[in-house]
Amino acid sequence: MIAIEAVSKTFETEKRRRLPALCDISLAVAAGEFVSILGPSGCGKSTLLYIVGGFVAPSAGAVTVNGQRVTGPSPDRGPVFQEFALFPWKTVLGNVMYGLQRQGVARQQALARARELIAMVHLAGYENLYPKELSGGMKQRVAIARTLAYRPSILLMDEPFGALDAHTRTRLQNDLLDIWERDRKTVLFVTHSVEEAVFLSDRVVTMTRAPGRLKQIIAIDLPRPRSRAALLLDRRFQDYVVGIERLMDSADSGAPA
Amino acid sequence: MTRPVSALAAVIAAAGLLAAWELAAWLAGIDGFPPASRALAQIPRILTDGEALLDIAASVQRMAVGFVLGVAAAVPIGLTMGRSRHVAAFFNPLLMMIYPVPKAALMPIIMLWLGVGDASKTLVIFLGVTLPVIYHSYQGSRAVEQKMLWSAAAMGMGGLSRLVRIVLPAALPEILVGCRTGLVLALITMVTSEMIARQAGLGNILFNALDMAQYDTVYAMIVIVGVLGFVLDAAFERLRARLVAWAAPSHAIIAGTT
Structure with missing residues (x-):
């Protein structure tokens, strides 16, 4: 492959x-x-x-x-970096939804998919926090969810x-x-x-x-x-x-x- | 520092300055240096004079137009410079040459082209605003994390989309630092442009009073300009704090009003 x-x-x-x-x-x-x-x-x-x-x-x-x-x-091919590279002006939810929205996925669908992924990386309840409010481990969870969201x-x-x-x-x-x-x-x-x-x-x-x-x-x-x-x-x-x-x-x- | 403490400190500083001014003026006893009490007494008169208010409003309007146009032109240039070595190499020497030139010194030449009206003054303000905003946008754009842009590229975002949707917001804290400097420079160039092209505006009142040896009014106008600058800066700082609340605190400006 x-x-x-x-x-x-x-x-x-x-x-x-x-x-x-x-x-x-x-x-x-x-x-x-x-x-x-x-x-x-x-x-x-x-x-x-x-x-x-x-x-x-x-x-x-x-x-x-x-x-x-x-x-x-x-x-x-979805990357996940050591530096997390989250978008600091977006919330957890905004970061995870971002790729889907850029690809023209309807908002409701993107929202549902993002919530599902946030739950999968055990961050349910943290959707509205900004990256600066998260620990390193949580940031990397968000980054993984953000990449998985667009299904590479x-x-x-x-x-x-x-x-x-x-x-x-x-x-x-x-x-x-x-x-x-x-x-x-x-x-x-x-x-x-x-x-x-x-x-x-x-x-x-x-x-x-x-x-x-x-x-x-x-x-x-x-x-x-x-x-x-x-x-x-x-x-x-x-x-x-x-x-x-x-x-x-x-x-x-x-x-x- | 908490808000009440810093507010108190500001009041004490202002009172101290006025007291020192009052005392120095009494001791000096020269016409060109009226005491604070006499100068401040002129402010209500100026601010209730319809013609003076129109002059001040016209000045502020020119300043606003020059500032908005300056920011609108400077941000795209700065951001593009930060992402392209070729664009930076093109603009950098140009900016280095323009930087040390006092923008108001260009006023006589600009007046030859555009007359003594609004266009000349607005252009000078525009020139004063653009340089710091370009510089800070450039620095902010250069500092955007490579991996953040790669993450966006992997989402299928092209170059222009990344510039607008990633570089612009990522550089926003730095851009706003430039805008704050630009705002103060807009005020300064506004006054100096009106000193040279005396026809209307706040500077016109100030320098006409100077010619007619109305020193109370001169000092009152200086205080009005100072207060105007302080209020604009404080308002901008509040806006800035709201726009970039998401940013890490390392971007905070120390000399703020908060």
Whole structure:
């Protein structure tokens, strides 16, 4: 469904220096698959996600989604950012309705859909608050609802829980999996947390230090629906986490990829 | 600071200023510096004089027209500059050249083109308003979070739609800071334009009185201009606070009336 074909990205700085960020990445993601991209900070994993989103153009290679080449953003690929990026002048309800209204959905329908999603992310009763009145975890819930509202078939999540405290983070991970189990959208999820990647994903893609290359792809063969408490006691889960952490360490120490 | 405390402080400051003025004028004892009591006594006379009121109303009207036109022209320019490096590169040197020129100094030239009437004065006010509003709109537009624009793009919004529906509201707190400066500059250019093209208006009363050595009236008019500026600024600040109540408090202006 998503085909990333030999994608490279080189940034040009203001002084005309060329900074390679991504090097020859190829990856295929099947429909309904939950894939995490894991790598040290600065390895270009977010850039890869932005390229799939159509927000950033690749320097070489191409991304196709359902056979169509990506040339720009589309409501079929919904982003969720670490920075939340909510519209601060809109209420919770206004934010979640926004995409639907822009697409010409009738107000009553947009309202009903928004209320349903707000309930799904456990924010019923907070509809009329402004983003500045919300905690980080609540903001990210709104952002997830805002993106789900316009029914993208692919979710592009860029370290969505990276700015949250540990407790909020695990709650949102659980809720995300609950939501995902309902319709199993395709998810591309960028993170630097090994545990998070293993807990959520069908496959974990590891990357090397900048310029990022694919290091290894690990299939996570753990039963779904997953429960965090059960997994933490599961020997296989522990093995995946420890194995991938070792792999990441070898990338950090600068070993050739 | 709570509202009653700051209101009290303002009253004390105003009373202190008047007392100092009164005392200094008595000590100086020169014609050109009448004490506060004599100057203030002129205000009721001016404000009940129909002709003077018409003059003041005409001034305020020119100021309002210049301000509204200035904001209407400046905001689109500033917002576009903030989102396009090419547009910014085109306008920036132009603005840097115009910025240090006192707009009222252009008045004689503008009068050659447009005469001494309303058009010249309104144009000078317009020029005074546009620069700070362009500058703040530009800064506000530049600071709009990239990810917010990407989120909008993913909803299928095109460039113009994002400029109007995302960049404009996101930059609004900063735009209004510029408008507040613009409002004060509109008042200043209004008075100076009437100093140069003396034909009607508030500045006309002020400078005619000066020519005729009616210093009480001169000072009374200065007080009226000051109060007018204070009232306009306070009203604008209330409007601003309502329009951007959603914004994080980091945008609050310290030197406010709240």
